[in-house]
Amino acid sequence: MKEDLTIGFIGNPNCGKTTLFNAYTGANLKVANWPGVTVERMEGAIKDHDLNIRLVDLPGTYSLTSYTMEEQVSRQFIMSDEVDVIVDVADASSLERNLYLTLQLLELGKPVVLALNMMDIVAKRGMEIDTHRLPEMLGIPVIPVSARKRTGLDILLHAAAHHKDNQRPDRLIHEHKRAYHHHHNHHAEYAMVYSDEIEDKIDEIIACMEEKYPGLDNYRWLAIKQLEQDQEVTANYPVDLPDVIDKNYESEIINQKYDFIQEIIDEVVVNKNRQEALTEKADRILTHRIFSIPIFLGIMALVFFLTFTIGDWLKGYFELGLEIFSAWVSHGLESLHVNAMLQSLIVDGIITGVGGILTFLPNIFILFLALAFLEDSGYMARVAYVMEGIMSKLGLSGRAFIPMILGFGCTVPAIMASRALENPRDRYKVMLVTPFMSCSARLPIYILFSGMFFPENPMIAAYSMYIIGLVIAILIAAVIHLIDRKTSPNYLLIELPEYKAPSARTIAIYVWEKVKDYLTKAGTTIFVASILMWIILNFGFSGYTTEMADSFGASIGKILVPFFAPIGLGFWQIAVALIAGISAKEVVVSSCAVLFGIPNINAPAGMNMMHSILEGIGFGQLNAFCLMVFCLLYIPCAATLATIRKESGSWKHMGFAALFQLVVAWIVTFLIYQIGSAVL
Known part of the structure; x- marks a missing residue:
């Protein structure tokens, strides 16, 4: 057994x-x-x-x-x-x-x-x-x-x-250069031995704890923590030894540990000073006080250049496959004399909605491949380091920028990464501003509308969303800091690892997980959303209808038009798509495909068709830019809201985060639209 x-x-x-x-x-x-x-x-x-x-x-x-x-x-x-x-x-x-x-x-x-x-x-x-x-x-x-x-x-x-049953150290051979020759000969018992003063205090605390708390397994560790005045240990195992624990000995204990560590390094590490010069030389540039942030922005611009150029090239094959599949299914359903309503559900609802999202998979793949390369090479740690100056002025440490960077991939793990912050108030601040970072789920929206309305510079239009999100997040953090100054200084302590060639296996795991999540979402959330969108657009108060203007969706959208009109989005179809997008941001694109009846919305023909329809209802370049900005900033997806609820432990905090983002999105988009309308 x-x-x-x-x-x-x-x-x-x-x-x-x-x-x-x-x-x-x-x-x-x-x-x-x-x-x-x-x-x-x-x-x-x-x-x-x-x-x-x-x-x-x-x-x-x-x-x-x-x-x-x-x-x-x-x-x-x-x-x-x-x-x-x-x-x-x-x-x-x-x-x-x-x-x-x-x-x-x-x-x-x-x-x-x-x-x-x-x-x-x-x-x-x-x-x-x-x-x-x-x-x-x-x-x-x-x-x-x-x-x-x-x-x-x-x-x-x-x-x-x-080694599982060996709780005592193996044979210790020290030969300390700075040995604290304790009279109890603890060198034969423990690897780490402190000065006579501290060891005597440890012995006295152990004797007291053995009498007061019999049956414990780690008296020495508990005694050391008593001297360090560890809050958890002193609360769970209080001892009354004021003459022994007369101050906090944490700094002395740390220093003596590092003295011993230095002895170890001197004895066991050979050629310690022979190091790779690559990291040091690279960091002179990549962490430079002036050039580091422009370099970061340039690297991210390169990432999006690759995402658009290589991604769009691969995307063409996906579009062709979707067209063939959609035509094959439509022809098959017709030959089987399937009910027209069911045909519409399958072709115009499911295939149009889910298929439209799947065509963006190459762009998503390239984005995550580039981000994985930057992470595993050691560069992303530098980003947090160089942001320390800006973040400290916002009452946060550079460590708070880590969740924000993670937000470029997905907001859910980014919110979870706020646990790395010590102060709960800082965690709440980060949870509030991190969703403003543009996650990969928004990328299909940028690709679609920048491709339609900014065909000469689609990458620049899409990249501007990432810059706007970053700027808004920092500005919001600054405003919160001005209002709430209760946070104590939280300085960054972060390791800057050596630059290294990324591991192919590590990158493959990372990218596959992201692609799998994307496909899973397409097969679940977007699948269900596409069906629901088809239902509200094909049923009205009089039952099934082929006139979308008579549908429940049109009725809902028209009620919301006055809210969206001042920000340039006063079209009932856009309003419905934005509401659906709360389930998952990609659903905005799949909803548009269903709303405007375009089976392959990401193909050149589909984009031209949708562009003509939108221009016909007065939706132009400024409206498209405002739509991308609003999608960037408004209520985060349902999964993110659930994560905020879990991490904050408060429905109130989750509700406030959703409302706060909606208000910020409306105000920013309003300013862009009104100023743009006056200038253009």
Whole structure:
């Protein structure tokens, strides 16, 4: 009978922990080169060494001192009885920074295995790590691995399986240069030994806690946390030792840990100063005080250039396929003498709505491919870093820009990434402004209307939406900061990883997940929305009708026209499409296809037909631009609203976010339309 074993993967952000987890489980989890992506623990299961092994991927954390929601998730799991073995994944190319968490984990008294990841990068830099001396100094197994190249994985799992019952350190050989020779000879018991003063205090606290709280497993770690005046520990295990805990010793404990880390680095890392010059040289330009933001905007412009040029070329084949399929289905239904109403539902409703969205798949694919490349190369972390100056003036840290950047892909994970912020008020602010960032679901709207009304410069028209969204988000954050000045300074602490060649596997996982989400949405939300749109446009108070002007949709749209008229969108068809777009932003396009009866709306013929229809009702270039702006800024999709409700824990906050965005969208679009009407 197989036994059960739970292994917890923990490590600093960007250490390759999730990539390692994926290598074992095959799970298609999000892998990105910045902190704040894995905001919940992920689980997988494998069978090995005659064990049922449960693998748990925890959010990245720099220490076991809980500040952010991510760190709290990691700490709570590591402290629980669920985990049998802790696999501490460390970036071997930045060992000095990673070992601080390692030393904290060793003090828990639980089985720990150190996985030295990215050893291929270490070798590339001409560095070497003494993997025989390092376990002597730490007292735990140290296994070199490369998650990207999938090397060392079997040995790591073997070490974890055989180390699961070992709660005491292996043989320790220190030979400290700055040893604190404690009279209890703790060097034989623990890897990390502090000064006599602190060790004496730890001993006294342990003695007190053993008497007051018998049966605990990690007295030493709890005693150290008492000296650091950790809020959770002091609340759960109060001790009355005013002469021992006479101040906060956290800084002394941190400094002494780093003294020991420096000893380790001096002994085990060879050729430490021989590093790649690429990152340093690139950062002189990409993180430059003046040029960094223009470079970022230029890179994003290049992304959209590729999205339009390559995407549109591929899109032509999808359009041709849709035309053939639509004609084949229509001919088949006619030959079978299917009821005319059912034919209309299938061809004019489902195929027109869902098919119109699927033709944008090449553009979506190119966009996510480019974003995945930027993430995995290490560039996106720099974006948060260079935005620190702007964000700090808004009462936020550069870390708050991470969810905003994620919003270029999808607003749902972007809202979830706000957990990386320590202050709840900051999280609410980020949840309020992040939906203004233009997600990929809006891209079909931009492609369609910029292609129809700005044929000479469609990319510029679409790209301007991303700039407008970014500017509006920053301006809104500035206004909120002026109103609410209760937030304490929140400075950015973020790792700038080495630039590296993106992993093909990581990019493939990322892009496939996004494409799969897009296809899933087309097969569910957009499918249902297309059917509902067909129903309200083909049924009225007198029943089924072929006159759309007599339908329920026309009645609803005409009621909303006075609201949309001042912003240049006073057309009942547009009003109906915008209301439908709350379910998912892509539905605006599929609704337009159904509303205007265009089976292949994204094809040149379909766009020309729709352009003629819109011009016939007085919808021109300025109206099209206003429509794109309104779609950018108005009420987020249903999935985003649900995520805001979940993350804020408040229906009131969700409702306020929806209303707030609607008001901002109306005001901004009103100004653009009125000023544009006066100038043009």
